[in-house]
Amino acid sequence: MINTKAILAAAAVFATTFAGASVAETRITYKSAKAGTSYYQMGVQIAEAMKAGSNGEVIVTIEEGQGSVQNVMEVRARGADYVFTTPPVLVRLAQGGKAMFKDKSDPAFDDIRALFPIPSLTMHFVMSADSGVTDFAGLEGKSILLGKGSFGAREGAKYLKLFGLEGKVEIADAELSNAVAALKNGQIDGFVTAGSWPAPNVVEAAASTGVSVLSLNDEQVAQTKRTRLVIPAGTYAGQDEDIVTTSLPVVTYTTTKMDDDTAYQLTKTYWESKGEMASAAAWWGGVDTDLMSNITGKIHPGAIRYYEEAGVALDDAQK
Numbered sequence: 001m002i003n004t005k006a007i008l009a010a011a012a013v014f015a016t017t018f019a020g021a022s023v024a025e026t027r028i029t030y031k032s033a034k035a036g037t038s039y040y041q042m043g044v045q046i047a048e049a050m051k052a053g054s055n056g057e058v059i060v061t062i063e064e065g066q067g068s069v070q071n072v073m074e075v076r077a078r079g080a081d082y083v084f085t086t087p088p089v090l091v092r093l094a095q096g097g098k099a100m101f102k103d104k105s106d107p108a109f110d111d112i113r114a115l116f117p118i119p120s121l122t123m124h125f126v127m128s129a130d131s132g133v134t135d136f137a138g139l140e141g142k143s144i145l146l147g148k149g150s151f152g153a154r155e156g157a158k159y160l161k162l163f164g165l166e167g168k169v170e171i172a173d174a175e176l177s178n179a180v181a182a183l184k185n186g187q188i189d190g191f192v193t194a195g196s197w198p199a200p201n202v203v204e205a206a207a208s209t210g211v212s213v214l215s216l217n218d219e220q221v222a223q224t225k226r227t228r229l230v231i232p233a234g235t236y237a238g239q240d241e242d243i244v245t246t247s248l249p250v251v252t253y254t255t256t257k258m259d260d261d262t263a264y265q266l267t268k269t270y271w272e273s274k275g276e277m278a279s280a281a282a283w284w285g286g287v288d289t290d291l292m293s294n295i296t297g298k299i300h301p302g303a304i305r306y307y308e309e310a311g312v313a314l315d316d317a318q319k
């Protein structure tokens with residue numbers, strides 16, 4: 001005889017267990033940059049760290065981004081699970097309806113909140129050894145791939161203009177993900193990428209093709225109005241000297257749609273996993289709480305809870 005009560009009791013236990021598991025698991029979409037870049041690989045590392053650090057309770061799905069500007073724009077249509085990276089300056093521009101966000105104002109931009117800083121954008125002007133280019137003056141008449149839509153592409157175009165090279169360089173019509181293959185095949189003389197160093201696509205190009213990563217002089221650095229950064233000799237194959245370039249802070253954001261507990265868990269797990277991530281990739285070595293000063297806007301209340309517990313000082317503008 002079928003024991004109906006037993007079956008119902010078992011079903012209730014199963015339902016409760018299943019519901020508990022569903023509640024316990026938090027799914028996040030992390031959007032950063034194009035595949036093959038350092039920021040995409042950082043996203044993969046962060047996803048793995050979140051899963052391990054939360055005992056599988058936080059599942060992060062990496063979504064290929066189309067650039068920092070687009071990451072901000074997507075805030076308008078995304079939900080509570082959306083996490084993305086961008087330079088803080090772009091958040092300020094979006095909230096002020098300025099520059100590339102002119103006539104695109106949206107109340108959703110005011111809901112953007114920071115979680116934690118990540119390694120800075122580092123400009124790389126990468127030229128094939130065969131091109132013979134070793135400085136910016138040598139770029140005239142050469143073919144350069146900037147990519148499309150990304151902050152690095154915009155920054156690269158800006159630098160060409162600042163250095164008197166606008167209209168004097170052929171800009172290749174292709175995605176940044178095709179840069180190394182195009183360089184190998186001789187379709188372009190060089191490419192520009194803003195990945196934090198060591199950038200995977202530059203590592204690949206240097207090892208397989210032979211490249212020269214251009215250095216900026218002091219006057220050029222001043223023209224960019226960015227922070228001077230030195231990539232140590234030996235970072236890339238064939239690099240015998242330090243490379244002087246520029247950098248720009250990058251921060252991981254979400255919005256006020258995310259609940260406080262999730263923001264807290266993401267932030268706490270990130271900082272507690274950073275040391276282990278640094279043992280696997282050099283770019284994490286320069287990340288510490290001093291970079292909190294790069295966050296020029298408001299921090300998510302859940303993240304603030306973690307920083308207060310950890311004794312990290314925040315200024316009034318961040319709260």
